[in-house]
Amino acid sequence: MADDADSKSVVGNHVWVQVPLPALNSKQSASSFFIVKNAISLILCYNCLMKLVSVDKLIPGMVVSENVYTLDDRLVMPKDTVLNEKDIERIKSYSLYNIFVEEEMKTVAKKEDKPGSDLPPSYSEKLRNTEEFIKFKQHIEDYSEQLEESFKMLANEAIPLDVDKLTEPVYHLFVEAGGTAGIFDMLHNLRDNSDAVYMHSLNVSLISNTLATWMKLPEEMISVATAAGLLHDIGKMFIPSEILNKKQKLTEYEQKALKEHVLKGYQLVKDKDIDPHIKNTILMHHELRDGSGYPLHLRNDKIDEISSIVTIANVYDNLTSKRVFRDPICPFIVLEHFEQNGLEKYEPNAIMTFMGNIVNTFITNRVMLSNGKVGDIVFVNPDHLSKPTVKCGDEFIDLAHNKGLSIVSVI
Ligand SMILES: [Fe+2]
Numbered sequence: 001m002a003d004d005a006d007s008k009s010v011v012g013n014h015v016w017v018q019v020p021l022p023a024l025n026s027k028q029s030a031s032s033f034f035i036v037k038n039a040i041s042l043i044l045c046y047n048c049l050m051k052l053v054s055v056d057k058l059i060p061g062m063v064v065s066e067n068v069y070t071l072d073d074r075l076v077m078p079k080d081t082v083l084n085e086k087d088i089e090r091i092k093s094y095s096l097y098n099i100f101v102e103e104e105m106k107t108v109a110k111k112e113d114k115p116g117s118d119l120p121p122s123y124s125e126k127l128r129n130t131e132e133f134i135k136f137k138q139h140i141e142d143y144s145e146q147l148e149e150s151f152k153m154l155a156n157e158a159i160p161l162d163v164d165k166l167t168e169p170v171y172h173l174f175v176e177a178g179g180t181a182g183i184f185d186m187l188h189n190l191r192d193n194s195d196a197v198y199m200h201s202l203n204v205s206l207i208s209n210t211l212a213t214w215m216k217l218p219e220e221m222i223s224v225a226t227a228a229g230l231l232h233d234i235g236k237m238f239i240p241s242e243i244l245n246k247k248q249k250l251t252e253y254e255q256k257a258l259k260e261h262v263l264k265g266y267q268l269v270k271d272k273d274i275d276p277h278i279k280n281t282i283l284m285h286h287e288l289r290d291g292s293g294y295p296l297h298l299r300n301d302k303i304d305e306i307s308s309i310v311t312i313a314n315v316y317d318n319l320t321s322k323r324v325f326r327d328p329i330c331p332f333i334v335l336e337h338f339e340q341n342g343l344e345k346y347e348p349n350a351i352m353t354f355m356g357n358i359v360n361t362f363i364t365n366r367v368m369l370s371n372g373k374v375g376d377i378v379f380v381n382p383d384h385l386s387k388p389t390v391k392c393g394d395e396f397i398d399l400a401h402n403k404g405l406s407i408v409s410v411i
Contacts, residue, residue, distance in 0.1 A: 052098045058088045061105040068099050076360070078180045078213070082106045086123060087181060089364045093379070122366040122411055128189050136176050136186045143169040144198040147230075151198070154268070155237040161272045163227045170205045170226055180210050184361040188410060191321055191328040197236045197244065200317055205229035207313035212306075214357045215350060221306070227274075228281035229310050235265025235282065247324050262286055262295055280304035285311050288345040308347035312354050332367070332407040335359060335386040359385045367407045369397070374411065 050065035060083055068077040068091065076094055077087060083101075091099065127133050150166060153159040177183045183206050190203075208229030212222040236244060239261050243254050250258065266283040284307040287293035289300050303311075319329045319337075335355060342351040359380050367390060368374050375392030387399035390407070399405055 050100050050102050052100055054098055055088075055092055055096055058083060058091065058099070058101070060084050060088065063102040063104065063106055064099065065102045066100040068096065070094050070096070081179050081181050084178075086185070086364055090181075090360065093360075093363050123364055124189055124366065124411060127185060132176065132178070133186060133189060136173065137190060139169075139176060140173060140186075140190065140199060140202055143173070144202055147198045147201060151234055151237050154234065161269065161274060163231075163274055163278070167205065167223070167227050167230055170202065170209065170230060173202070173206060174209070180213055181361075183207075183210055184358065187317075188320075188331070188361070188365075197233055200321065201230050201233055203317045203321070204232060204310060204313045207317060208310050211309050211313060211350065211354050211357075214353050215309070221277075224275050224277045225306050225309050228278045228306050229313055231265075231269070231278055232281050232285045232310050232314060233261060233265070234268060235261035235263070237268075238264040245324055249325070259286070259294055277304055277306035281307040281310045283307075285314055287311070289347065290344045292345070303347070305347070308350050312346055312350055316354070316358075330407060330409050331358070331362070332386050332410075336406070339384075339386055355385050356382070359388065362388070362410065366411050368409045368411055369399075370404070370406050370408050373397070 053062070062083045064077050064079055064081045064083065067079050070076055076096070077083075077091060077099075081087060083091075146169065147166075150159070154161055173186075174180070174183060177186045187203055187206065190199075205226050206229070209222055209226040212225035217225070239258055243250065243258055246254065262283055262285070266279065269279050269282055272279075281304060283295070284298060284304050287296065287298045287303045287307070288311070289303065289308075291297045291299045316331075316334060319334045320331050322328045335358070338346070338351060338355055342348075342355065362377050363380060364376055364378075366374060366376050369390065369392070373390075373392045375390040375395075375397065377388045378391045378396070379389040381387055381389065381398070381400045384400040387406075389396055389398045389400075391397075397405065399407070
């Protein structure tokens with residue numbers, strides 16, 4: 001760690017060279033770069049050509065070279081993210097002063113209205129017109145069709161269950177979305193699809209991977225969570241499509257038939273050579289820690305840890321997606337549900353991590369309030385995650401202190 005010259009420090013694989021600047025204080029050592037105030041843009045690493053820049057000086061196209069965490073250790077932006085304007089806004093909303101970026105810049109698609117467009121300047125609406133989004137949407141739809149074919153062949157025992165091959169498209173989608181930080185931008189804007197099985201399975205896989213990453217699980221467990229999310233509803237292959245696609249409320253008999261997908265799915269995979277967490281997830285993803293789930297009414301730690309992650313991803317995606325019998329539910333209403341029931345029903349670390357991180361993905365998004373006003377989310381209240389501060393024109397509305405007001409939609 002220490003080195004023979006004052007201007008040079010070795011941290012892990014990095015050899016940092018500090019160009020002398022006037023008035024450096026004692027905090028400005030190699031080990032505390034993340035929390036040092038004032039720009040130190042002249043610190044470079046010989047080995048990997050990364051530099052420390054002030055958050056105020058970030059520009060689109062810079063590539064994050066080290067995971068960026070909040071001071072209380074929550075992931076803000078993963079390594080390798082190519083920063084766009086929204087990412088920079090998100091980083092600025094935290095009390096961080098400097099982050100590490102690579103020397104080389106990359107190009108980012110400019111997220112601005114195309115000439116002649118009469119699109120209003122909401123972030124979501126701009127995003128939906130970017131090439132990245134259009135490509136992502138096309139690919140997730142293509143992958144969803146491929147998944148349907150694969151599941152059908154698996155159900156007929158026509159092909160072996162190759163988990164790595166099945167999850168490959170999920171990792172392609174991550175790359176296209178610009179990594180973990182971008183995936184919710186994409187998913188938030190794909191809420192009109194009512195596919196309750198295949199695209200839902202891809203969504204749940206993406207969300208499970210992200211949550212496992214936020215929880216800092218080991219790499220192999222993140223892979224298992226990704227695969228478990230993808231396969232959790234494979235038992236729906238055995239449920240009649242009239243039940244899966246019924247627009248009216250299901251009868252008691254139909255509800256019972258639908259619930260059988262967990263046992264039917266488990267029957268299909270129980271003797272296969274796949275990770276036991278995946279098998280457990282297929283069986284347990286509707287179990288809840290207070291015993292109110294199904295099929296076994298398991299409680300607390302009797303529920304598989306990976307299944308607990310997939311359960312949260314599954315509930316979030318189900319509620320925030322369009323279904324044949326209802327429109328998507330606003331994510332902030334879902335967050336409120338998690339705030340009220342989360343600790344009883346879901347694994348506490350997983351649900352707290354999920355809520356604490358997902359709400360940050362909405363910073364700078366435009367929302368409509370229950371009084372009809374429209375504004376941008378500018379600040380997340382850590383004590384009331386579903387009640388951020390919204391800037392409507394010149395007015396800052398703190399929803400935590402406006403009891404009757406809530407967010408009704410993200411626009
Ligand atoms: Fe399910």
